[in-house]
Amino acid sequence: MSSHGPARPLTAKRSGPLKGEAHVPGDKSISHRSLILGALSVGTTEITGLLEGQDVLDTAKAMRAFGATVTRSDDGVWTVQGVGVGGFAEPENVIDCGNSGTGVRLIMGAMSTSPITATFTGDASLNGRPMGRITDPISLFGAQSYGRQGGRLPMTIVGAAEPVPVRYAVPMPSAQVKSAVLFAGLNAPGQTVVIEKEATRDHTERMLTGFGAQVSAEETSEGRVITLHGQPELKPQTIAVPRDPSSAAFPVAAALIVEGSDVLVPNIGLNPTRAGLFTTLREMGADLTFENERLEGGEPVADLRVRFSTLKGIEVPPERAPSMIDEYPILSVVAANAEGKTVMRGVKELRVKESDRIDAMARGLEACGVTIEEDEDTLIVHGMGPGGVPGGATTEARLDHRIAMSFLCLGMAAKNPVKVDDVGPIATSFPIFETLMGDLGAQFQRDNA
Ligand SMILES: O=C(O)C1=C[C@@H](OP(=O)(O)O)[C@@H](O)[C@H](O)C1
Numbered sequence: 046m047s048s049h050g051p052a053r054p055l056t057a058k059r060s061g062p063l064k065g066e067a068h069v070p071g072d073k074s075i076s077h078r079s080l081i082l083g084a085l086s087v088g089t090t091e092i093t094g095l096l097e098g099q100d101v102l103d104t105a106k107a108m109r110a111f112g113a114t115v116t117r118s119d120d121g122v123w124t125v126q127g128v129g130v131g132g133f134a135e136p137e138n139v140i141d142c143g144n145s146g147t148g149v150r151l152i153m154g155a156m157s158t159s160p161i162t163a164t165f166t167g168d169a170s171l172n173g174r175p176m177g178r179i180t181d182p183i184s185l186f187g188a189q190s191y192g193r194q195g196g197r198l199p200m201t202i203v204g205a206a207e208p209v210p211v212r213y214a215v216p217m218p219s220a221q222v223k224s225a226v227l228f229a230g231l232n233a234p235g236q237t238v239v240i241e242k243e244a245t246r247d248h249t250e251r252m253l254t255g256f257g258a259q260v261s262a263e264e265t266s267e268g269r270v271i272t273l274h275g276q277p278e279l280k281p282q283t284i285a286v287p288r289d290p291s292s293a294a295f296p297v298a299a300a301l302i303v304e305g306s307d308v309l310v311p312n313i314g315l316n317p318t319r320a321g322l323f324t325t326l327r328e329m330g331a332d333l334t335f336e337n338e339r340l341e342g343g344e345p346v347a348d349l350r351v352r353f354s355t356l357k358g359i360e361v362p363p364e365r366a367p368s369m370i371d372e373y374p375i376l377s378v379v380a381a382n383a384e385g386k387t388v389m390r391g392v393k394e395l396r397v398k399e400s401d402r403i404d405a406m407a408r409g410l411e412a413c414g415v416t417i418e419e420d421e422d423t424l425i426v427h428g429m430g431p432g433g434v435p436g437g438a439t440t441e442a443r444l445d446h447r448i449a450m451s452f453l454c455l456g457m458a459a460k461n462p463v464k465v466d467d468v469g470p471i472a473t474s475f476p477i478f479e480t481l482m483g484d485l486g487a488q489f490q491r492d493n494a
């Protein structure tokens with residue numbers, strides 16, 4: 046059972062050319078961080094373009110539970126009146142982060158160095174995901190945690206009353222873990238140091254600097270070493286959230302595989318730690334150009350112009366994985382429509398997302414007639430050429446928005462319709478997906494229609 050109500054199936058049918066502009070919602074990573082850093086500032090932060098998906102709404106609710114005042118105006122401007130670093134109040138009830146790994150992990154980090162106790166839970170997907178990757182480093186600051194077997198939610202965190210600063214090498218490529226440690230370090234005296242072997246998305250570092258914290262990053266033989274000076278007074282900011290490249294990935298991919306398509310996806314954040322998919326698609330031969338490249342709020346932004354293309358399979362360099370980690374499901378759909386095989390290695394982190402994304406994509410693609418090879422850390426898709434995927438199956442979303450959206454895109458180019466058993470989870474990150482794709486020309490059919 047999901048916690049978002051009864052399952053809502055949707056079928057995607059082979060669609061005519063996709064045409065027009067796709068205005069995708071705000072960046073999910075930056076939206077969570079805007080709310081949390083706003084709550085840790087002294088004064089009022091103003092946010093435009095916030096992603097109003099369920100994941101981010103759950104983080105807004107959590108920030109209220111920790112004592113911040115979070116409001117939305119009728120024209121969609123969000124304000125957060127913060128309580129300052131170390132100012133979190135103890136929540137009166139359980140914090141439900143829904144489907145959001147980013148939400149729960151960043152908030153656990155942020156509260157773990159305050160003398161308060163909070164209990165966290167989520168939906169069936171989130172309650173199955175590993176939290177040891179957060180409880181290990183926060184225990185070094187002095188926090189305690191009590192969760193289910195295997196470090197799973199529901200979990201109670203007892204924040205450190207007298208936190209000490211930490212030096213921590215993140216054992217897996219994870220921006221969530223890095224960010225949780227940095228947020229914990231905010232309320233520890235002295236310098237907290239986080240080391241990452243592979244660079245992951247750097248929104249936390251950029252935004253901490255924007256909010257007035259002293260943060261520096263240095264490339265060394267150990268990897269990227271990030272140093273934060275604890276107990277700053279964070280200054281409220283005015284934030285314009287760029288549009289999410291991970292959401293842009295869906296109309297971009299659909300346009301590449303649906304014959305005759307020509308789509309513009311304006312104002313997309315192209316932070317290099319996020320843009321790996323677009324590099325990969327170009328290597329496959331995609332007609333994808335960046336127009337009007339510019340800087341907005343310190344982040345590179347461009348309009349993406351994409352046209353249907355005949356693509357070839359490639360080997361994706363494993364070191365690129367962190368910069369496109371959420372895009373492998375949709376890349377595997379594009380790969381199924383390319384000529385030759387696409388090899389994706391170094392992707393075992395996909396197994397601990399909202400679902401085991403290697404298994405979810407492999408089983409769904411196989412059901413649609415695509416040949417797959419996989420091991421713990423690898424997914425290989427044998428392409429069937431443009432429009433060559435047979436389709437004609439029902440695929441499982443497994444409470445995972447990106448799996449649901451990927452299979453709908455598959456259906457738009459397949460010979461026979463592809464049904465997704467539950468598209469409810471799409472509302473966590475891309476609530477307007479169905480309308481936006483429909484406006485471009487995607488053919489969807491509801492069960493009762
Ligand atoms: O920090 C973030 O905002 C995110 C980091 C990534 O997770 P990991 O840190 O688990 O790789 C990504 O998958 C997630 O969608 C958002």
Ligand SMILES: C=C(OP(=O)(O)O)C(=O)O
Nearest residue numbers: 144145146147148371398
């Ligand atoms: C992995 C994702 O999100 P989270 O970890 O925040 O649930 C995602 O959005 O693809």
